[in-house]
Amino acid sequence: MALESGGSGRVAEALRRAWPLIALCAIVIAIAFAASFAPAVVQRRTTQGLINLVAVVALYTFVGNSGILSFGNVAFMAVGAYVSALLTMKPGAKSIFLPDLPAIIAAAEWPTVAGTLAGGIVAALVALLVGWPLMRLTGVSASIATFAILVVAYVVFGNWTSVTGGQNSLMGLPAYVDLWTALAWAVAAMAIAFIYQETRSALLLRASREDETAAQAAGINVVAHRLIAFVISAFLSGIAGVLLGHFLGIVRVENFYLDLTFLIVAMLIIGGRGSLTGAVAGAVVIAMLTEALRQIEIGFQVGHATIAAPAGVGDVILALIMLLIILFRPAGIAGGREITWPFRR
Amino acid sequence: MERLVQILVDAVSVGSLYALTALGIGLIFGVMRLINFAHGELITIAAYTLLALFGLPLPVMLFGAAAVAILLALVTERVAFRPLRNADPTTLLISSFAVSFFLQKLLILVVGSRLKGLDFLPVLGRQIELAGIRLQLLQIVTILVSIVLLAALTWFLRATRLGLHMRAAAEDFRMARVLGVRANRVIAVAFALSGILAAAVSCLVVVQTGVVQPRMGLQLVIIAFVGTVIGGLGSLSGAAFGGFLVGAASILLQALLPPDLRAFREAFVFIAVALILLLRPQGLIPAAGLKERV
Amino acid sequence: MTASTPLLEIAGLVVRYGAITALRSIDLAVGEGEVVSIVGPNGAGKTSLLSAVAGLVKPAQGTMTFAGRRLDLVALEDVVAHGIALVPEGRHIFASLSVMENLKLGATVRRDAGAVAADMDRFFGMFPILSERRRQPAGQLSGGEQQQLAIARALLSRPRLLMLDEPSLGLAPMIVDQIYALLRTIRAQGTTILLVEQNAERVFGVSDRVFVISGGTFGLSGSAAEIKNDPRFDAAYFGVGMHAAAGGR
Numbered sequence: 001m002a003l004e005s006g007g008s009g010r011v012a013e014a015l016r017r018a019w020p021l022i023a024l025c026a027i028v029i030a031i032a033f034a035a036s037f038a039p040a041v042v043q044r045r046t047t048q049g050l051i052n053l054v055a056v057v058a059l060y061t062f063v064g065n066s067g068i069l070s071f072g073n074v075a076f077m078a079v080g081a082y083v084s085a086l087l088t089m090k091p092g093a094k095s096i097f098l099p100d101l102p103a104i105i106a107a108a109e110w111p112t113v114a115g116t117l118a119g120g121i122v123a124a125l126v127a128l129l130v131g132w133p134l135m136r137l138t139g140v141s142a143s144i145a146t147f148a149i150l151v152v153a154y155v156v157f158g159n160w161t162s163v164t165g166g167q168n169s170l171m172g173l174p175a176y177v178d179l180w181t182a183l184a185w186a187v188a189a190m191a192i193a194f195i196y197q198e199t200r201s202a203l204l205l206r207a208s209r210e211d212e213t214a215a216q217a218a219g220i221n222v223v224a225h226r227l228i229a230f231v232i233s234a235f236l237s238g239i240a241g242v243l244l245g246h247f248l249g250i251v252r253v254e255n256f257y258l259d260l261t262f263l264i265v266a267m268l269i270i271g272g273r274g275s276l277t278g279a280v281a282g283a284v285v286i287a288m289l290t291e292a293l294r295q296i297e298i299g300f301q302v303g304h305a306t307i308a309a310p311a312g313v314g315d316v317i318l319a320l321i322m323l324l325i326i327l328f329r330p331a332g333i334a335g336g337r338e339i340t341w342p343f344r345r
Numbered sequence: 346m347e348r349l350v351q352i353l354v355d356a357v358s359v360g361s362l363y364a365l366t367a368l369g370i371g372l373i374f375g376v377m378r379l380i381n382f383a384h385g386e387l388i389t390i391a392a393y394t395l396l397a398l399f400g401l402p403l404p405v406m407l408f409g410a411a412a413v414a415i416l417l418a419l420v421t422e423r424v425a426f427r428p429l430r431n432a433d434p435t436t437l438l439i440s441s442f443a444v445s446f447f448l449q450k451l452l453i454l455v456v457g458s459r460l461k462g463l464d465f466l467p468v469l470g471r472q473i474e475l476a477g478i479r480l481q482l483l484q485i486v487t488i489l490v491s492i493v494l495l496a497a498l499t500w501f502l503r504a505t506r507l508g509l510h511m512r513a514a515a516e517d518f519r520m521a522r523v524l525g526v527r528a529n530r531v532i533a534v535a536f537a538l539s540g541i542l543a544a545a546v547s548c549l550v551v552v553q554t555g556v557v558q559p560r561m562g563l564q565l566v567i568i569a570f571v572g573t574v575i576g577g578l579g580s581l582s583g584a585a586f587g588g589f590l591v592g593a594a595s596i597l598l599q600a601l602l603p604p605d606l607r608a609f610r611e612a613f614v615f616i617a618v619a620l621i622l623l624l625r626p627q628g629l630i631p632a633a634g635l636k637e638r639v
Numbered sequence: 640m641t642a643s644t645p646l647l648e649i650a651g652l653v654v655r656y657g658a659i660t661a662l663r664s665i666d667l668a669v670g671e672g673e674v675v676s677i678v679g680p681n682g683a684g685k686t687s688l689l690s691a692v693a694g695l696v697k698p699a700q701g702t703m704t705f706a707g708r709r710l711d712l713v714a715l716e717d718v719v720a721h722g723i724a725l726v727p728e729g730r731h732i733f734a735s736l737s738v739m740e741n742l743k744l745g746a747t748v749r750r751d752a753g754a755v756a757a758d759m760d761r762f763f764g765m766f767p768i769l770s771e772r773r774r775q776p777a778g779q780l781s782g783g784e785q786q787q788l789a790i791a792r793a794l795l796s797r798p799r800l801l802m803l804d805e806p807s808l809g810l811a812p813m814i815v816d817q818i819y820a821l822l823r824t825i826r827a828q829g830t831t832i833l834l835v836e837q838n839a840e841r842v843f844g845v846s847d848r849v850f851v852i853s854g855g856t857f858g859l860s861g862s863a864a865e866i867k868n869d870p871r872f873d874a875a876y877f878g879v880g881m882h883a884a885a886g887g888r
Contacts, residue, residue: 069435133623140380140434141622144574148615151567155615159608258563262446269439312454319447326440327428513733513744520731523693525719525747525796 020338021194032183049287050182051243054189056267058236060279067209072146073237075153078256080119080238081245088115093172100162116242123238131230158253175249266322272332277339358484360593361491366569367588369542375515379437382445385562387543392557415540422536460558571618646671652701654687661687663855674832676842679852685835693725694718720748724798730789734778745795762791783814802833843867851875
């Protein structure tokens with residue numbers, strides 16, 4: 001590649017490197033923009049899709065760079081959701097649902113952005129604590145350990161009635177997440193994920209993915225780099241959880257368990273776990289698929305009859321697609337590559 | 346004193362159940378290095394088969410459940426796992442996860458997500474007295490069935506040609522094939538055996554809970570598979586032991602923990618898993634020659 | 640099949656692992672009853688050659704014919720039934736299985752139970768140590784004993800061709816003496832042997848012909864006596880002047 005002289009060369013180079021991020025953000029912003037003209041119902045579903053996008057990008061940040069499948073990110077989403085709920089709910093609502101909260105938390109009423117960041121940060125801290133020992137594991141053992149994180153979180157949140165309300169829904173969260181809030185955080189998440197994956201730490205981590213022994217022999221501290229990815233991933237998951245909670249207005253521990261885990265993992269696998277483009281592609285494709293399936297489940301009018309698929313067929317189709325992808329195109333739609341610069345040099 | 350014995354019997358009974366479940370998972374992991382999440386679906390679908398065959402003579406019901414479980418196991422192997430025989434462990438794990446969810450969602454689609462009552466072998470719910478201590482007949486039956494199945498499996502593995510092939514394949518798959526052991530046959534047998542174990546567990550659980558619901562297998566498997574990990578991935582005796590330990594510990598914790606901590610007992614169990622994975626990644630009774638793929 | 644038709648014929652064999660070419664066009668013919676040795680340093684392609692014949696790796700190009708049958712069309716599990724037995728590098732005995740069970744696995748493809756039992760007795764006679772420890776887990780055997788077990792296991796399939804990958808690896812010199820004495824006995828019984836070694840010195844005493852492999856191709860070749868005294872041997876072994884980039888590790 002010929003070196004161009006002067007500032008314009010450097011700018012062009014920076015643009016070229018950042019192209020995947022720019023392209024992906026453009027696509028997502030375009031989708032949100034288009035949805036803003038649609039009825040409120042569609043806007044809500046797009047918002048949900050954007051929240052899912054944050055969740056998938058979060059999962060990708062760890063899985064894509066470390067090569068280890070994590071089942072535990074939904075646990076961090078739950079952490080984020082509960083933390084933000086506790087900090088931003090009106091004290092009046094808290095006293096109804098969580099009468100036994102410590103006074104400081106019961107009285108707190110933080111602004112929404114602070115609550116969101118707190119959710120992400122606490123999730124990241126939990127990940128740091130939990131991940132520090134666990135990142136030493138590899139392969140299947142590591143994945144099983146992350147599964148344990150999910151189950152432990154589920155059990156703890158489901159029974160820690162004084163703080164989380166236990167099995168009951170925690171209602172009354174300020175439902176401030178609309179299309180633009182979700183979009184803003186989606187763009188932020190993609191930016192964070194992209195900037196991170198361009199760092200030296202992430203590069204070393206990806207190198208170690210291929211041959212861990214060789215990497216360690218070369219002096220790379222695989223465990224430390226893995227932990228960094230894990231913590232950043234948890235931070236973003238926490239944010240996703242906050243968004244979900246404040247979109248629905250409620251937090252239920254049941255919503256942060258296996259079904260959500262499956263959905264996010266499916267999105268990542270289908271889109272392609274090797275690149276940010278894959279993560280985004282997965283979220284977008286599943287969102288579109290969900291729309292189509294919803295339509296099928298509502299049904300079509302044919303004469304006097306309505307032909308509709310039974311409820312639940314959407315989940316079956318999603319699982320089937322995930323299976324087909326892993327069998328026939330294991331690298332997913334994006335195939336491990338980032339979206340490329342479409343113009344010839 | 347009576348209470349103590351009752352708790353111990355309960356612990357052994359539940360432990361046996363989880364041992365059988367863990368064995369089903371361990372068998373597959375041994376030959377294929379695959380954690381079969383779908384094992385839970387084998388248990389669930391076997392239970393729904395019992396429901397479907399309800400009213401027919403007992404042997405027909407049992408045979409039907411076993412047949413369906415075995416068939417389903419073989420089909421999932423052929424369709425979802427054989428094409429991935431040489432894939433990396435993460436891909437296998439993903440496939441297993443996808444198959445599990447596919448079957449579960451399909452089942453929900455067909456039968457709905459509500460639980461259904463099934464009054465199967467209510468005679469086993471009777472109380473009996475052994476040496477002056479009141480126990481449930483089902484607990485004794487569970488323990489006996491587990492012992493019989495374990496003994497049968499052990500005999501099969503140690504005394505038959507096919508069993509020898511399976512043990513060889515579990516230790517060094519490639520070398521076994523070099524010697525002429527047929528990969529497909531060994532793996533198919535492992536899956537079929539896991540189907541039998543799943544059906545047995547299914548029957549026992551249905552008798553105990555009287556209920557059939559789409560998540561029942563998954564709940565069992567999540568805990569049992571922890572046992573497989575603790576016991577040592579790749580070791581069958583380890584899997585059985587680990588499953589037993591986890592099941593028994595769950596009951597003992599329930600009895601020993603103060604009331605407000607009791608609900609967290611599963612959390613304790615899982616934290617123990619993580620700890621064991623850290624301190625002894627090869628498990629408590631590791632398999633000889635278990636090679637972690639780099 | 641006449642005496643002049645080779646038992647094993649390899650033509651133009653190319654083996655690749657991804658971007659790496661381990662064997663570049665190998666031609667080899669092994670006659671029945673012969674002992675052919677292939678010597679070369681680590682990474683030269685010796686194991687790849689045996690792996691290709693045994694069916695462990697599919698060649699990218701070339702043909703392999705054994706007793707008139709095309710080997711590339713034979714599945715891995717069927718190779719031993721055709722009469723080829725492999726004693727792999729590192730022996731690969733089943734450590735958790737007993738000595739007896741390891742031996743039984745050698746007879747996996749045989750259907751004549753009575754003759755198998757007779758063979759096993761014969762091997763226990765040949766290897767008294769194995770007889771002593773027949774019920775013990777094979778993992779408890781010493782390196783030399785494991786090598787004996789691996790060879791006995793391979794012989795139990797009554798192969799026409801016995802292939803050994805570095806049988807002396809990791810063994811004390813005295814034990815290696817025993818192993819090579821064993822190989823001479825096997826040869827005397829008429830089994831064809833294809834032997835691969837890093838330790839070139841050893842093979843001259845037992846081989847008919849020797850090939851030197853380096854960087855994926857054969858360099859020198861000839862009768863054992865010729866090669867042993869050939870002044871070009873060292874250069875050929877270390878690939879000096881030939882494919883030097885691929886020689887060594």
